[in-house]
Amino acid sequence: MTTPGQKPRSASQEAAARRGPAGPGRFMGGQGAEKSMDFKGSGRRLLGTLRPERRLLYGVLALGAVSIGCAVAGPYVLGHATDLIFAGVVGAQAPAGATKQQVLEGLRAKGEGGVADMLSTVPFTPGQGMDFDAIGTVLLWVLAIYVVSAVFGILQGRLATTAIQRxxxxxxxxxxxKISRLPLSYFDRQPRGEVLSRVTNDIDNIGQSMQQTTGQVVNSLLTIVGVLGMMFWISPLLAVIALISVPLSVVVAARVGKRAQPQFVAQWKTTGALNAHIEEMYTGHTLVKTFGRQKEAAEIFARENEALYDSAFRAQFISGIIQPAMMLIGNLNYVLVAVVGGLRVASGALSIGDVQAFIQYSRQFSQPLTQVASMANLVQSGVASAERVFELLDAPEQTPEPAMPERPAELAGRVAFEDVAFSYEPEKPLIESLSLKVEPGQTVAIVGPTGAGKTTLVNLLMRFYEVSGGRITLDGVDIAAMSREELRSGIGMVLQDTWLFGGTIADNIAYGAAGATREQVVEAAKAAHVDRFVRTLPDGYDTVIDDEGTGVSTGEKQLITIARAFLAQPSILVLDEATSSVDTRTEVLIQKAMARLRTGRTSFVIAHRLSTIRDADVILVMENGSIVEQGSHDGLIAAEGAYARLYQAQFAEAVAEVD
Structure with missing residues (x-):
């Protein structure tokens, strides 16, 4: 099994070297130019994520219809209670024994025709006061209606939450x-904090936005339909007056929302940039302090924080204008309906209870419009985050696995590079026409200056990158025809940049061999000289470390990754400066252990300290992506070529340090 020393940013060291040092934008966690926001397309795609939950959504719609139907019926039924109360008041003041028609004719005879017209719609009985039994019955119906509405609303909320969270x-x-299918080149281009922001912040924002809007939008639309139907049932004239505000509300919401959307895009883009900078400064905290860059880091943080403040302020302020604007339109509509309704009551065309119910409906009608408009900021924010997540999901993937993957009959470790070509950027070729044959059990050392292509060679063997031309075979099988899992399961890799995860030391060592026993873990630890310092820890192999390896030194972390490789027992071993962080005495011990580990295995050793690879079977000297020399240590020294110059320069440096 491949040991997870192959952390993406480590495996791309050669790519980073070829691209040159990070500029100010990289240090700031900056990104490329912002793409235009496809609000409709991203919105439809976001709604498409709910398609598998169609049944639950139908349930949400059905429960919402019942809940809203009851809520809409409430004011109309309550209007009957108002009419009963008013009828009781009028009836108690009218002379007993007279009929309703006689009372109305008497009022007209006194010149009070307007009052008579108003009372004509009131079902009063002269001489009879309020019918409390009838009023109580109506109020109980109203209570039951609202209780049913609440219960179905709660059930609707539960179903909506289930659908959205799924x-x-x-x-x-x-x-x-998707992240597991992305090529290493994607992570070379993206700051790690930016990727983490998309995976965490943006997805959380999508969930919150959908949670707060989906059910509310359904209820608002059902409320608008139900209330509008009741309004036309009571008074078509007042319903038409109430509808006057709808076009105005739509225009206001659309114009303000259009201006707010780009600000939400900028808000989440700057959030990703700020997170990228914070992640870099946190993981590189020691380096920042070592080089005295705290002030510059703080200035960059302040600049990114200010950019986030500005974009978030504009987004929230502009979208926040919608709600008060809608409330103003709703209040104007409310006043207009109240005035016209009062005139209709005075003319006897409507009862007081009907007008009371209609005024309630008018408020209910404007309220969902206001709610839908006020949710525009949540919708826009959610869609802006969705586009960032969809952008990640749409990123080009690594080449697919072969439909019928091949595998060597026996994994012996014979590796051949046949006329291999590769470039990180098409216009800048790195490796051209490279050919190399490595026999089983051979130890191949790869040396050369930084950027020569040493780690790239290993990355191609691991299929972290695909070759541009030629092919690489493993025991006669083209590795492009093998599944990546099959290929990497036989390769163990230890990098200069160690990789640990949160867990015990034993778990970290056993990561390279699933199901390893504690005895096997301890045996591997002893072989890599981990056991000697683990025994000094209070909890020994059960000592818990975090992903930064807090509690153990850099050299000890490297020993743990080496022990992981020992335990994995791979057929091919890749060592990329695997002993760069250990002291000289420990390095000698590890070199002896490595010699035992390499016995019978094909090994690729990338080294800068040439003294560590003197015993290699073949030494490859690389420059500018090409093998300029190859042979044994003694043979290359005798040739007095590139390797001899490197060795002599390093030997002279060592002598100077001793002097």
């Missing part, structure tokens, strides 16, 4: 699966 769960799973 969709977000799948989205997270899709992103996790």
């Amino acid at each position: 969709a977000v769960f799948r989205l997270r799973a899709d992103v996790e699966a």
Whole structure:
């Protein structure tokens, strides 16, 4: 099994070297130019994530219809209670024994025709006061209606939450699966904090936005339909007056929302940039302090924080204008309906209870419009985050696995590079026409200046990158025809940049061999000289370390990764400056252990300290992506070529240090 020393940013060291040092934008966690926001396309795609939950959404719609239907019926039924109360008041003041028609004719005879018209719609009985039994019955019906509405609303909320959280769960799973399919070049181009921001902040924002809007939008639309139907049932004239505000509300919401959307895009883009900078400064905290760059780091943070403040302020302020604007339009509509409704009551065209119910409906009608408009900021923010997540999901993937993967009959470790060509950028070729044959059990040392292509050679063997031309074979099988899992399962890799995860030391060592026993872990630790310092720790092999390796030194972390390789027992071993962080005495011990580990295995050793690879079977000297020399140590020294110059320069440096 491949040991996880192959951390993406470590495996791309050669690519980084070829591209040159990071500029100010990289240090700042900056990104490329911002793409235009496809709001409609991203919005439809986001809604598409809910498609597998269609049944639950139908349930949400059905429960919402019942809940809203009851809520809409409430004011109309309550209007009957108002009419009963008013009828009781009027009836108590009218003379007993007279009929309703006689009372109305008497009022007209006194010149009070307007009052008579108003009372004509009131179902009063002269001489009879309020019918409390009837009023109580109506109020009980109203209470039952609102209780049913609340219960169905709660059930609707539960179903909506289930549907949305399932969709977000799948989205997270899709992103996790996508990351495993992305090529290493993607992570070379993206700051790690930016990727983490998309995976965490943006997906969380999508979930919150959908949670706060989906159910509310459904309820608001159902409320608008139900209330509008009741308004036309009570008074078509007042309903038409109430509808006057709708076009105005739509225009206001659309114009303000259009201005707010780019600000939400900028907000989440700057959030990713700020997170990238914070992650870099946190992981490189020691380096920042060592080089005295705290002030510059703080200035960059302040600049990114200011950019986030500005974009977030503009986004929230502009979108926040929608709600008060809608409330103003709703209040104007409310006043207009109240005035016209009062006139209709005075003319006897409507009862007081009907007008009371209509005014409630008018408020209910404007409220969902205001709510939908006020949710525009949540929708825009959620869609802006969705586009960033979809951008990651749409990123080009590594080449697919072969439909019928091949595998060597026996994994002996015979490796051949046949006329291999490769470049990180098409216009800048790095390796051209490279050919190399490595027999099983051979130890191949690769040396050369930084950027020569040493680590690239190993990356191609591991299929972290695909060759541009030629092919690489393993025991006669083209590695492009093998599955990556099959290929990497037989290769153990130890890098200069160690990789540990949060867990015990024993778990970290056993990561390279699933199901390893504690005895096997201890045996590997002893072989890599880990056992001697683990025994000094209070909890020994059960000592818990975090992903930064807190509690153990850099050299000890490297020993743990070497022990991981010992335990994995791979057929091919790749060592990229694997002993660069240990002291000289420990290095001698590890070199002896490595010699035992390499016995019978094909080994690729990338080294800068040439003294560590004197016993290699073949030494390759690389310059500018080409093998300029190859042979044994003694043979290359005798040739007095590039290797001899490197060796003599390093030997002279060592003598100077001793002097």
